[in-house]
Amino acid sequence: MVFRAPKAAPQSVVPAGRRGHLIGRFCHGCNQIFPLQRRMHSGDPIFGRDHVASPCPYEGWSFEPGAPWWEPAVEVLPPPPPVEAAAPAAAPKP
Ligand SMILES: [Zn+2]
Numbered sequence: 001m002v003f004r005a006p007k008a009a010p011q012s013v014v015p016a017g018r019r020g021h022l023i024g025r026f027c028h029g030c031n032q033i034f035p036l037q038r039r040m041h042s043g044d045p046i047f048g049r050d051h052v053a054s055p056c057p058y059e060g061w062s063f064e065p066g067a068p069w070w071e072p073a074v075e076v077l078p079p080p081p082p083v084e085a086a087a088p089a090a091a092p093k094p
Contacts (some may be wrong), residue, residue, distance in 0.1 A: 007034065008046070010028075013071055015045070017077075019074045019076075020076065021074065023046070023075050024073040026071050026073040027045075027070050029057050030048065031048060032045035038063075040079055045077070
């Protein structure tokens with residue numbers, strides 16, 4: 001499956017060092033991410049299953065700040081390159 005949008009995940013599951021831009025709202029009812037500009041749980045998500053067999057219990061709800069059924073979704077940044085801990089400080093002199 002290919003997503004055009006950057007990879008995203010609920011903020012609580014992304015390590016602090018890998019949180020990118022806030023890009024949407026993650027619904028705990030249907031595990032889908034809805035665009036930030038939409039204030040209601042409605043329409044197509046930007047991440048999630050294409051077809052949901054049963055309607056989400058929160059369908060049609062507005063994303064009230066602090067409501068327990070959703071949380072911010074952030075872009076997941078690629079992991080940082082491994083740090084070369086044993087890098088030589090200087091090349092040996094000939
Ligand atoms: Zn939902």
